[in-house]
Structures are given as structure tokens and as C-alpha cells.
Amino acid sequence: MKAMMIEKPNTCxxxxxxxxxxxxxxxxxxxxxxxxxxxxxELIGGSIGKQYPIIPGHEWSGIVEAVGSAKDEGWVGRRVVGSNDVVCLTCTECRSGRWRNCDSFREIGFKANGAYAECLVVPVYALSELPECISFVQGALIEPLAVAIGTAEKVDLKLGETVVIMGAGSIGLNMLAVAKAAGARRIIVTALSEKRLGFAREMGAFATFAMEGRDIANLIHDALEGYPDVVMEATGIEDCVQLAFAIARKNGKVAIAGFGRDEDIRIHIDDIHIKNLNVHGSGNNWNLVSKALNLLKDGILSTEKMATHFFRLDEYEKALTMTKTRPDGFIKAVFLF
Ligand SMILES: [Zn+2]
Ligand SMILES: [Zn+2]
Structure with missing residues (x-):
């Protein structure tokens, strides 16, 4: 089979x-x-994973072609998506549903081979059937949607709360979709530049602000008539993380959902201390694939439009370059097989 392999950092x-x-x-x-x-x-660049050679790809959908045990034969031929968590299922953490805390945790696409390939292997316990009404493309986008659902759950997002989402990439836009569905009001999306904020407006953001060197704390305050109840930080960029803590209201909730690229960043801890902020680490999705599937199936959420560019696997350089440079109109590249 064909696969895109990272041999070592920056060599694919x-x-x-x-x-x-x-x-x-x-x-x-x-x-x-x-x-x-x-x-x-980041995996290609060497700031995450750090285990090579590896086939990347943790956002996928497909059809079960074969299984390793006769008892799982019923899965063969079914359309599926799945969790990427490879775990022991027997330790205290696994038995409590906290798979990501398992000592033997490995994530498909990072430490186990992923989906930039014609085939991949995944544990049967991780599979969810993809109903006919959900396309394979939409199925592949369930993983980032589940991350956004997880963030809303971690901050206990409530009806009528105001939300600032920092970042208009795939995770930020999924957060916008989830926050709207959850009944948040006046959802503001910020980004470093204006580039992708048009998508956020089309998706119903109350306001969008490009940072572009401006002090946007006042703009946010004016738009919300106060500071936000919830800030979801999805960039991992120092200026944005600092701003997240600075603009959250007293006693407000901040989700740190951006990857910090394995770097140290400075934060002003008095923003957290004096305002008694509730700060939530929000990496990954925790067993939320089925919930995301059900919300798509019933039309509560729809994120298919986030797939904007399609490629064959042998065009991977083009797909990766676009993901890096984010030209106008680009949100997400998807390999079709
Ligand atoms: Zn375990
Ligand atoms: Zn991802």
C-alpha cells in the first residue's frame, strides 16, 4: 500500500x-x-511525537476491511470513524474512562501509524459506525469537532454565556460551531490576521477581530458590554495566551486548547490569581467521537464546509504547504482515497 512516511524530522x-x-x-x-x-x-517538524519513522494522520474515516479476531467479524464492510487512543483498557485510569491517562497510552497518528496511508490498523474498541447520512469527508472531520466539544464540556459552557474564541483555524471554527449549538451568546472570534475571519462571520460569530498589532481587549469589552465569561484559546501563541487571561472576566473560565509547540511562554499570573480564574487544560478529545457523530447525524452541528481543499495522497507536499501558508479560502486539506 501507499503511505506518507516521516522518516525523521523534516524528511517525508x-x-x-x-x-x-x-x-x-x-x-x-x-x-x-x-x-x-x-x-x-508539528509532527513533521519534530516538536511533537518525536518517534520516527511514523505515518501521520489522526483525522480519518474508512471502511473495515479485515479484523484480527473472529468475534469482530461483524465489523467487516462497515463504514467507520474511531478514537485514536491505544490503551490497555485494564488499569484504573482506563477503567475510569480516562484513557489518555493510561501508562501505555499511544495515539494513532503520533506514536502509532496513522491515516496518511491507504490502510491503517486501529483497535476495535475504538470504532464507531459512520451512518450513511454522514459522508466520509465529514467523518474525517469528527476528530477536531470532538476536541471542540471536549473544550465546551471542560469549561462547563452554559446557555447565555459570552465567549471569546482565539484562533480561526479548524479548532477555533469547530469551537464556534459548538458554542453556538450550546447556546452561548455574543461569540467573538479573534485571529492574528483577517485571513480566515470571514468564515467565522459566515458561521455566525457575533463579531470578529484581527489582532494585527492592535490592542483588541477594549474592542472585545465594547462588543460584549463587559468581559467574556469564557475564553477558549486555540492558538498556543504567547500574545494570544496572555490576552486570554487578561480579558477573561473575574471568576471567568479559560480553556487552554492550543499546542504550545514545546516552547516556554510568559504569562502574567496575577491575571489568574487576582481574578480567581478557572483555567482548564483542553488538549485532545476524550472519548467524544460518538457524541460528535450523534450531533452531526441529528443536524445539531454541521462542519463539512470546513473541508475546503482535496488531494490525492501523492500530492501531500501541496496539501502540507497549504496547511502551513493558509491561502485565502483555505481551512482544511483532506486526502481522498
Ligand atoms: Zn490503561
Ligand atoms: Zn488534529
Whole structure:
């Protein structure tokens, strides 16, 4: 099968390798769609994962082609998406539903081979059936949607709360969709530049502000007639993280959902201390694939329009370059198989 392999940081190749054989409890998935995440660029660049060679790709959908145990035969031929968590299922953390805390946790697409390939293997326990009404492309976008749902749950987003979302990339826009569905009001989206804020306005943001060197704290305050109840920081950029703590209202809630690229950044801790902020770490999605699926199935959420550019796997350089440079009109690149 064809796969895009990262041999070592900043060295990728399209390779022809043997199809993996699913062990007992695992399934071989024929990938139908795999979306490119900005985090994949970090994996290629060497700031995350750090285990090579590796096939990236953690946003995927496909069809079960084979299984490793006779008891799982019922999955063969079914359209699926899945969690990327490879865990032991037996430790205290796993048994409490906190798979990500498992000592043997490995994430598909980071420490186990992912979906930039014609096939990948995933644990059967991680699979969810993709109903016919949800396309493979939409299925591949469920992972970032689940991250946004997880963020809303971690901050306990409530009906009528005001929200500032920092970042208009895929995660920021998914957060906007989720915050709207959850009944937040006056949702403001900020980004470093104006580039992708048009999408946020189309999706119903109350206001959008490009930072572009401006002091936007006052603009946000005026638009909300106060400071926000909730700030969801989805950039991991120092200026944005500092601003998140600065603008949250007293006792407000801040979700840190952006990857910090393995770097140290400065924060003004008195913003947290004096205002008694509630700060939530919000990386990854925690077993929320099924919830995301159900919300899409019932039309509560729709995020398919975030897939803006489509590629064959052998065009991976083009897809990665676009993800990095984000030309006008671009949100997300998706490989179709
Ligand atoms: Zn991702
Ligand atoms: Zn475990």
C-alpha cells in the first residue's frame, strides 16, 4: 500500500509498504478520507511525537476491511470513524474512562501509524459506525469537532454565556460551531490576521477581530458590554495566551486548547490569581467521537464546509504547504482515497 512516511524530522516520503495485519482485537481500515491537521506539521517538524519513522494522520474515516479476531467479524464492510487512543483498557485510569491517562497510552497518528496511508490498523474498541447520512469527508472531520466539544464540556459552557474564541483555524471554527449549538451568546472570534475571519462571520460569530498589532481587549469589552465569561484559546501563541487571561472576566473560565509547540511562554499570573480564574487544560478529545457523530447525524452541528481543499495522497507536499501558508479560502486539506 501507499503511505506518507516521516522518516525523521523534516524528511517525508511517499512509500510503498506492506499492508499492516490486524492483531487480535484490531481492525484493518481502508481509509476513505484523511484530513490534514496543523499538528501534523508539528509532527513533521519534530516538536511533537518525536518517534520516527511514523505515518501521520489522526483525522480519518474508512471502511473495515479485515479484523484480527473472529468475534469482530461483524465489523467487516462497515463504514467507520474511531478514537485514536491505544490503551490497555485494564488499569484504573482506563477503567475510569480516562484513557489518555493510561501508562501505555499511544495515539494513532503520533506514536502509532496513522491515516496518511491507504490502510491503517486501529483497535476495535475504538470504532464507531459512520451512518450513511454522514459522508466520509465529514467523518474525517469528527476528530477536531470532538476536541471542540471536549473544550465546551471542560469549561462547563452554559446557555447565555459570552465567549471569546482565539484562533480561526479548524479548532477555533469547530469551537464556534459548538458554542453556538450550546447556546452561548455574543461569540467573538479573534485571529492574528483577517485571513480566515470571514468564515467565522459566515458561521455566525457575533463579531470578529484581527489582532494585527492592535490592542483588541477594549474592542472585545465594547462588543460584549463587559468581559467574556469564557475564553477558549486555540492558538498556543504567547500574545494570544496572555490576552486570554487578561480579558477573561473575574471568576471567568479559560480553556487552554492550543499546542504550545514545546516552547516556554510568559504569562502574567496575577491575571489568574487576582481574578480567581478557572483555567482548564483542553488538549485532545476524550472519548467524544460518538457524541460528535450523534450531533452531526441529528443536524445539531454541521462542519463539512470546513473541508475546503482535496488531494490525492501523492500530492501531500501541496496539501502540507497549504496547511502551513493558509491561502485565502483555505481551512482544511483532506486526502481522498
Ligand atoms: Zn488534529
Ligand atoms: Zn490503561
Amino acid at each position: 516520503h511517499l512509500v510503498e509498504i506492506d499492508k499492516p495485519v490486524p492483531e487480535a482485537g484490531w481492525a484493518l481500515i481502508r481509509v476513505k478520507a484523511a484530513a490534514v491537521c496543523a499538528t501534523d506539521l
